[in-house]
Amino acid sequence: MSDSPPPADRPQALTAFFSRPALAVARDLIGARLAIDGVGGIVVETEAYAPDDPASHSYGGIRNRNRTMFGPPAHAYVYRSYGIHWCLNFVCLRGHAVLIRALEPQVGMTAMAERRSLDRQRLLCSGPGRLSQALGVDGTMDGLPLDRPPFSLTLPTEPAGIATGPRIGITRAAEQPWRFGLADSPFLSRRF
DNA sequence: GACTCGATTTCCT
């Protein structure tokens, strides 16, 4: 056990964390530290999507595009939005997923600025499409496990002051307050 | 701050 003890505890903890409904996971992810290839920051905004939710990709059953949402928890679900942007989600219970909408940049900000052709921190990751561009997320990361590189995910140790509100950019079930975030963070895609 | 437009994939008819 002295050579290279595989930290079997961490991945299990991550799997357990994500083996819950998206609503619970989305709330508890606020304050987590996410990095991809050493580029990332603090999660400040999420949204929950569930199988019985008309706004969710998983609504209506399994399809080619949403296959990953029905796979094992603690994996990435990446899809293209409006044909232009990539969006990063984390798979929870079967058919549940959490959309990562905004980060507070902390590490690798040079790489982010380069990918985004921007230097203003506030705009680096304040939105799902921007975040994906800044972190280099694309379709090849769909289905990758979150407990191994290039992903690095550290769960929050203490509860944060969480604000809730209606989700953004959807037409069905738009009234559900399934958006979560740090109310006073300047890095939100939109204020609550 | 509000509005318009771009550009691609997926799914339904």
Place this chain on the structure above:
DNA sequence: GGAAATCGAGTCG
């Protein structure tokens, strides 16, 4: 074949 889509940048006022 066509509409809708978990958006962002640019423009106008």
